[in-house]
Amino acid sequence: MKNALLIAAACALALLSSIGASLPYPILPPLFASGVENGLNQFLGLPPKLLFSVAVMINPVGLLLGSAVLGPLSDRFGRRSVLLATGLGAAIGHAVSALALLAESYPLFIVARFITGLLEGNGSVARAMLAERIDGPVRLRALSWLNGSAYLGWLAGPLLAGVTAGFGVTVPFWIAAAALLGVALVVACTLPRDPAPQGGAGSWWQVARERHALNLVKHADLRKLFILHLALTCGVTAFYEYFPLWLVDIAHYDAQQIAIANMGLCGMMALASGMAGRVADGPAMQRAGFHALGIAGAVALLGPGHLWIGLAGIVLFGIPNAFYNAVVQHWAADRFGSHGQGAVMGLLATTFCLANILMALAGSVLTLIDTRLVLVLGAVLSAWSGWNWLAWGRQALPPASGAEPGLAE
Structure with a gap:
């Protein structure tokens, strides 16, 4: 209870x-x-x-x-x-x-x-x-x-x-x-x-x-997590920020039609989040890599500029995105909790906010040429993140047991 x-x-x-x-x-x-x-x-x-x-x-x-x-x-x-x-x-x-x-x-x-x-x-x-x-x-x-x-x-x-x-x-x-x-x-x-802070808390300032959370990047593994998560979230935020503009460019959607597409996306993510908490087969790093590749594939569906293929990508995007977040947050809590759970979760959240700003800047230039360019860039960054998650996972697997160390799945 x-x-x-x-x-x-x-x-x-x-x-x-x-x-x-x-x-x-x-x-x-x-x-x-x-x-x-x-x-x-x-x-x-x-x-x-x-x-x-x-x-x-x-x-x-x-x-x-x-x-x-x-x-x-x-x-x-x-x-x-x-x-x-x-x-x-x-x-x-x-x-x-x-x-x-x-x-x-x-x-x-x-x-x-x-x-x-x-x-x-x-x-x-x-x-x-x-x-x-x-x-x-x-x-x-x-x-x-x-x-x-x-x-x-x-x-x-x-x-x-x-x-x-x-x-x-x-x-x-x-x-x-x-x-x-x-x-x-x-x-x-x-x-x-x-409980009362131990050893004197110091001032909040x-x-x-x-x-602050970005101090964690001085540690090698956390720096690698930051880089891979930043690349992935650049793909995610490129999608979030520019799929409405893509709908306007491709099909001249109005605000109401964009809202309906967004409802499909958010509804799918909410449903997938409920499922993500029940599925935990396989090493976490490899699952993160496959979900990142799924995100890249969904974003890439907007690249050809076909409305119905793109709408499928918009809705399907919610599935790998929900699974990736659940896997990475749970894995990071297990592996890096000794640094402070607040700092670790803060690093993941800060990375996402930083990606928002970076892709807004990139999109302000690329959309002057073609909105699809920023979406393709997001797909490429997500795919790069996915492949590197998989490579990191393979490095962490012991040859004999095939189990990822330090994880309670």
């Missing part, structure tokens, strides 16, 4: 964090691109589309920084303390976002969205909590369910905004704030109090500066 409550709290936190990150996508475009002047789209006389781009980008920037520091902070100060503080802070961030929209204050909205993203980078803390408190196959299922909850959030966020924005543009933000307060209450009731 205790494990069930822990898993439920972590999944609810992941769901609401991704809902909060995706809420503004259907709300902001009309505020900035409708041609109706307001305090948001007239800030300092800057072009409305530039203001819109900053408003969309600022939350992921916060997520990048939060993913890098919140996990290590939880290693030092405790999971419960960090989850409570970030959950309550994110709820306040959504409330301030709503107030900024009412006041039509662009600077306040930007600050609120950045801080909310920073605090919603606590997904690494939730994963570390599950990795630390749950062992064996149950851990694999728990991490898979948490990933599925996050995928559902990316589907539910825009839907929530679309359904409730008719009652007022701020209503979705108030709902998200209230829900996060509820999750904070569940965390407070479910998690035991954190000192810990964040000296023990």
